[in-house]
């Protein structure tokens with residue numbers, strides 16, 4: 001089913017309904033912001049990747065959680081995509097002068113969040129509790145949930161050996177050739193019960209997989225025991241927004257990694273990656289030619305999110321598409337479960 005722009009226009013989910021979004025950092029957070037904007041307070045639950053988390057300078061860093069928190073709070077840096085806007089860098093400059101480790105940058109305001117989160121985690125609070133409190137203090141209308149409260153570490157396997165995620169991503173600027181990706185600790189972790197609860201909520205009207213890197217940001221979430229099964233069980237439509245636009249990734253190493261793993265860089269390959277799990281895919285106008293070859297119904301629209309309006313418009317289109325899938329007679333992912 002291919003649909004022209006706007007053909008799913010209409011009111012979005014009923015106020016009592018609920019939406020779950022799964023996302024990683026920058027690209028995913030933009031759509032999460034759009035979803036939060038078009039949904040009412042309490043309707044949106046966001047399950048966030050924590051495979052990028054690591055310890056730096058003795059501080060607990062959760063980059064994707066913070067990108068989501070700052071983006072939804074209107075505090076994110078619009079150019080970098082990560083960290084805070086109106087940031088100052090006195091701490092990093094002073095650290096550099098002392099010869100300290102400075103390959104990963106923490107702005108002064110961001111540092112405050114890290115010091116406070118680390119203090120609370122060391123005092124025995126869970127990452128979920130700390131994140132929920134930060135979200136409340138930032139005035140978010142959505143529920144932001146780490147995928148798990150246990151440590152999971154994404155490992156990037158290269159010809160030179162396995163690299164911790166941030167070594168690959170920030171220190172080495174994604175230069176090494178990726179041969180495989182694994183998620184250390186995932187098999188022993190427990191999924192966030194609030195995320196599993198949201199996926200089992202009878203009021204759930206849609207699951208949105210944001211246009212995050214499927215390999216680095218969404219696969220770690222799916223690797224936590226219980227998440228994939230909860231997705232397979234939900235009768236709500238599962239819709240993915242392709243991170244590929246015009247045969248390229250909007251930002252980050254998605255296209256480079258796909259090439260290195262021997263995968264064609266197109267939305268068809270992204271659909272194949274999620275085969276059996278998704279009910280529909282939203283792809284960019286520039287990839288309209290792929291729409292009949294995804295194995296699931298497609299909605300073709302502009303997926304680039306430059307402005308606040310773009311984010312709301314895409315969010316509305318995704319939710320309307322999910323509703324159309326729900327009302328349609330198409331085969332659904334639950335038939336594969």
Ligand code: FO1
Nearest residue numbers: 025026052062063066082083103104105170
């Ligand atoms: N990304 C960088 O490329 N360089 C940095 O120095 C850096 C610092 C940083 C600090 C806090 C934070 O929440 C995120 C930060 N990021 C930085 C982004 C982050 O490493 C990645 O974008 C994500 O892990 C991938 O989603």
